[in-house]
Amino acid sequence: MVLRNSRRRCLASAAHPEESDVVIVGGGPAGLALASALGNSAEVSKSLRVVLVEAGDLSKIRDWAPAQNSFSNRVSSITNASRAFLKDIGAWSHVQLDRTAPVEEMQVWDGISDARVAFSAAEMMTPERVALDEMSRLVENLNLQRALLRHISSMPGVSIVDRTKVQSIEKEEREGNGWPLVHLSDGRVLRARLLVGADGFNSPVRSYAGIESYGWAYDTQAIVATMNHHPRTAFEPPNTVAYQRFLPTGPIAFLPLSHTSSSLVWSTKPPLAKALQASDPAVLAGMINAAFRLPEVSMRYLHNRVLEAHAGGSTLLSDELNKEIAWREQSHNVDPRTAYSVTALSRSAPGGIPPAGSDLLPPFVTSIQEGTIASFPLRMSHADAYVGEGRGARTVLVGDAAHTIHPLAGQGLNLGLGDAEALAHCIHTAVRNGGDVGSYTALAPYARDRYFENHKMLSAVDKLHKLYSATAEPVVWARSVGLEVLNELDTIKAALMMSAGSARRTDPASVGWSVAASSLETVARSVNSAKSVGDTIVGLAGATAQGLLKRLSNSSRP
Amino acid sequence: MKPSRLPKPASRAIRYHSAQRHQRLYHASRAAFVSAAASTGSQSSVNPDEIALFSRLSSQWWDERGEFQMLHKMNPVRIQFIREKLLEMRREDGEDAASADDVLKGLNVLDVGCGGGLLCESLARLGANTLGVDASASNIGIASTHASSDPSLNYSLSVKSTSPAPTSRGKGALTYEHTSAEDVLATRGPRQFDVVCSMEVLEHVDNPRTFLRNCADLVKPGGHLFLSTISRTPLAYLLTIFAAEHLLRLVTPGTHTYAKYVRPEELTQFFGDYRSAPESRPWISRLYGGVPTRTEAETRGIIYVPWKGEWTLVPRGAVGARWGEGCNYLFWVRRPLE
Incomplete structure (x- = not known):
């Protein structure tokens, strides 16, 4: 009886899918940040209906009230660029600041050679050449999610459907190119102009879109x-x-x-x-x-x-x-x-x-x-594309659905927030120009903004992980004498600075500068600290040159 | 004729040959533009071959990665130009509070040669009551099917009544009709629309002067006419015909005819002579160094930036801005108040 009832409901609603403009699957930080960025723009929320679907119970996060000295174990380092984005969309003021801590300095060293780099916020410059007061801020993920949820609750244009699973996604049967139909566990069907996969590593949206992901488990x-x-x-x-x-x-x-x-x-x-x-x-x-x-x-x-x-x-x-x-x-x-x-x-x-x-x-x-x-478990993965095409049209991926990264540079969440920022910007532009936000043309700038940017970070971090877990003799030897290590530690520094060094993500020039500056430093420091090895080499070279000069002067003598 | 604009190949023989060829083309197209001017408006500007071509391609209108991908990419720039220009003129008219968001809201807009409805859908989303007309029935079919699947569009089937009425939802009403500019003029009469657009159409019509006159007549006094087309320059030939059609096959060969391309200064000249009524002032009353004042008419080049995969509007007053009009360009002219 119950079964038949729900079945009938299912059929009834399948006949009348609810029209929605942006359906975000997944209530993690990236999905919530996107919803909140869209809802915060008057222009966007006036013309688009945004729905966020989450399987878990978000009210637990909304009402999260931990004791003063107890902290959740999932903590993220929010870069200055991410913080600027959260401030822009008005969500940062909902973050409970006394539960966050600034990172003013970082100490990174090698386990075998003890070669060490230290860098502080004071060394980093904004494009205006002002020293930063912090490199990043450590925030519990729950604190951030709660802030975003509180912010969204004041937005009429965004509705959140939690404790509801996405049961299946199918393509609408229609002449031309049908839209995605999202079947929910409560029987509702959402017809999505744009379907956003913020649904994590095993993204159902990604499989609907037919986008492959490559990568490997560490x-x-x-x-x-x-x-x-x-x-x-x-x-x-x-x-x-x-x-x-x-x-x-x-x-x-x-x-x-x-x-x-x-x-x-x-x-x-x-x-x-x-x-x-x-x-x-x-x-x-x-x-x-x-x-x-x-x-x-x-x-x-x-x-x-x-x-x-x-x-x-x-x-x-x-x-x-x-x-x-x-x-x-x-x-x-x-x-x-x-x-x-x-x-x-x-x-x-x-x-x-x-x-x-x-x-x-x-x-x-x-x-x-x-x-x-x-x-x-940790893994590195990157989707082949961020925007679906053909049968998977009107889909886009953000956050872990698009990429997963080793946490050693603390960039996972920041990449996701960067995606949300770029996608929201892209949607805003399309709305302003009367465009269809689900169209490939509207979404192409998002992929262009983010794909290469994320790929750089993913491969840098992947390379670092591999280097440090390598046991091959030459690599270990190079590491143990501190030659390779200093270069690589500086790559970490560059990776961290890539986003930390610029106060805003929309300022690519500053990123270039800080990386260029840090590679110059690399040269200086390598020269400096490879001294023990260097001295010997200089000594040898000097001896050879001396010998050569001697011989020349000897031969010039009659 | 300006021989200085011709390309200068190294070999004298080639130079002679290409110059001759170019002159021939130039004369031919010049003749087409001028002779059409001599005839009166009774002629049809619709070219049956062109219509057949676009009907064959109509199913591809909404394939964003196919035949019309360049038009899809161009659409945001066209809208940007229309919005900016309308806003500029509203401020010019003393509406200081005019907001960029709803500058199109409630306006009656006609899109002549709407194709699959790329521009119409965007205009309607921005609140304009939009009528799209096309001489190809299959284009209208595709445009209608596409619009009817989109709930954000207040689409209704063609009604041969007066202009569509605005609706409560705040979205502009969208209507398509299988007809031509002259038939719209004949059935609805002149001075019907706040804005008339015709994007990438001028280079496909016969009798461009008749076509322009028809479009112009449909504009209300104080209203706006927006055109986008391709200039008749060697650069345009190289990019739009040689590269796009033959080399890269982005577009079906035969889509464009070089002789039909229209130069910006020819449009300026046309509207410098054009009067809504014999006793009224021409649409462009004066030129400064060949350029109209920004309150009467404006030409802006649009350039495709391959590494960005986007079209971009050549900034006003940029170095080489005139050069930027050497291929694709947008043209705006305002009908004087009467």
Whole structure:
């Protein structure tokens, strides 16, 4: 009876699909940002009906009210360009700012050679040559999504349909080119002038559009967690420094959220991620402290200990781990008066004079916030096209549906916001010119704006990941003597600056400048720090030249 | 005739040959434009061969990656020109508060040679009550089918009544009719439309002077006539016929006829002589260095930028702006108030 009822409803509504201009599938940050950008423009919302469909319950996000010191484990670094976009569309004012933290400095170093680059907001310039006060801002994804939802709730032109799945998408039977018909789980059918896939990596919109995606899964799992740690003392820089160490198993990142909390993104091998997730949170905390400090050899040893324990069906105890760390530190002659000694840090009370080198390392992690440990697989993928054609006409992809990226440069969400910004701009232009926003002509500028831009970032980050997970002898050798590393660390810097350096995405000239500037720096720094190698070479060259001169002068003599 | 504008190939023999050929073409087309002027308006400007060609191609009108992709890409620039010009004139008329968003709202617009309705749909979305006419029945069929699938268009089947009425939804009414400019003039009488457009049509008609006169007569006093066409220059031949039709096959060979191309100065000259009534002033009353004042008429080149895949309006006063009119260009002229 119920079944027949719903079936009848289905048929009835199939006969009368609801006309909608923009149907956005997916209520993630990219989809919400697009909806909010469209709704914010009076010109667009006057002439377009925007519907956002989301399978999950968005009211949970809308009513999200966490305790002051507890933080969600999904945190993103919002670049200045993304922030400018969110401000432009009026959504930034809905972000709860006291739950966000600026990144004023970044410390990135290599796990094998300890070659390090540090860069700060002060070095970065806007196109007007004004130093930036922050490089990016760390925001919980939930905080951003809630802000966007609150902003959208005041917009009459945007309707949100949540707790509703897209059951199927089919092409309308019609002479000429039919429009996409989106069948929802509540029986409604939406006839979409433009269907936007903001529906993540396994995008149903992308498969409807017939757009292939290429890419590969990394043999890597990212562990995320919210860490509690000692506050920084008055003698140290405040907790506004992001740290990232490149271990051969993957990068581990420490991202500041408040005085005593920071977010972890640790990309590592899947078995290790599984073992760490299964162990006592205190063990994870200990491993995090060690991973930022111990030499790579010892980290490999500790990894094996964790793996062995996990394979044996038990877990490593926190005390056992501490003993292991203490022993490794002793054998490496780690000075207990420096911030490199995990053992010494664990015994000292917070406050007082900080140990030497404390500004080079993240604060000592005391515990992990309950229930914040999670992990997800990493992959790189890029759709062959962003705009559907032929049978898949009137579709467009944004965010993870179009591309997924390794989190090491913290760019995933920013790429998605960049897509939303460019697409909204494109739609706005089409509306202004009386165009059909679902037409290929209207959407082509979006693909032209974003495809190459995203591709640059995707390949740079992919290349970095590969370099750091490479075990081939020459690569490892080059890394261990710090030759390759400095160049590559600078690529990371350039990648981060590519969007961070420009205050606004719509200013491509500034990007060019900052990258050009940073490659000049690369040359300078490589020369500078490859000194030990360089000196020898200079010495050799000098000797040869001297010899040559001598011989010449000798031969010129009768 | 200006021999200085001819191309200068290296070989004397080739130069002679091409110059001769060019002169012949020039004379032929000049003759067509002038002789048409001599005859009176009773003649039809519709060319049956042209209509047959476009009827054959009509099913491709809405294939944005096919035969008409260049027109699809050109459409936003045409609209931009129309909107900017209308806004400029409203401000000129003292309407300081005129907003760029609804400058077309409520205007009665006629699009002569609407083809698949590319321009009409955009005009209607911007609030204009739009009538699209075309001499090809299959074009009208395609345009109607396409419009009826789009709920944002207030489309209705052709009614041979007076101009369509505005509707409550704020969208302009859209109507298509299988007819020609002279028949619209004959059935509805002169001075019917605030705006008359005819995009990429002039180079396909016989008797361009008759055609222009018909279009002009349909404009209300103080109303606007927008044209877009191709200039008769070697550059235009090279790009629109040699490259687009023969080399790249973007367009079916035979779509364009060089002799039918019209130069901007010929249009300026035409409207410099053209009067709505014998006693009234010509539409273009004076020229400064061959250029009309911006409140009477204007020519703007449009150039395709291949690396952007977009057409762009040549900025006013840009270096070489006259050169930018050497191929595709837009023309606007305003009917004087009476």
